[in-house]
Amino acid sequence: MDAKSVNLSKEFVDKISPGSKKLKLPINGVKKIIAISSAKGGVGKSTIAVNLAIALKKLNYKVGILDADIYGPSLPQMLGISDKPKSEDGKNLIPISKYGLQCMSIGFMVNQDTAMIWRGPMVISAIKTFTTNVLWDNLDYLVIDLPPGTGDALLTFSQEIQIDGAVVISTPQEVALLDANRGIKMFQKTNVNILGIIENMSSFTSDDGKEHFIFGESGAQKMSKNLNIDLLGTIPIEIGLREGADKGEPYMEFVNDSPTSNKILGICLLYTSPSPRDS
């Protein structure tokens, strides 16, 4: 039996087709969702998510950040937040404001050890809460720090949430690139628009001005060429990025006009038009 013989509307058929974008839901109070992903932990996904969010704020957008890394939330530490989110109706959560960002993380509610041992169904229900019960206030951009890997949690986001663009973080070495490649394939299968790759920890410049390619050179460039995906930029190993993350004082908030801060701003400018709040 085909769709025609039972008189299904085109809209309905579109909705139930596998991989259909129509089933994906927007997030209330948010204009654009940018998802930061990496198939591997420890490549700087959270650091970049936080600093891109602050860069977008500096460009005059209203920005929120959702730490969806249920297994290893890092927003409380990276932004120095120890408050718990409030709820006026016992159902919807009010994001916490810090550095001009609206922030939400599972780490605000449970201690990190508890978050680590969550099982699949609990993870999915936490994701549902975060995508439907947070009172984001009129955001231009919500930056989501996605869970690493290609497991259930990531799949839930890719299949159910209307992500406007996914950014894949990788480091230059071969293993990280192989993992990133798997992440990219999953986004492609679930029809998520990939903005491009950011290569993190691309090089280190020592005090004498010499650039060292500690993890190898040009790996992400090669991958972007092979897979025909944009390389959005490279971010060097920068002690300030690490120190800021550890202190809860994000680099982009405190540093203006350094080579690294300009690279991060440049990545944001690539994908933003003049800010609606400039006029």
Ligand SMILES: Nc1ncnc2c1ncn2[C@@H]1O[C@H](COP(=O)(O)OP(=O)(O)O)[C@@H](O)[C@H]1O
């Ligand atoms: N470009 C960078 N330069 C220096 N340190 C970095 C850089 N990117 C990330 N780090 C540090 O590397 C560690 C892992 O980064 P993190 O953002 O937590 O990774 P992930 O979220 O992918 O697990 C953190 O200590 C962070 O401060």
Ligand SMILES: [Mg+2]
């Ligand atoms: Mg992280």
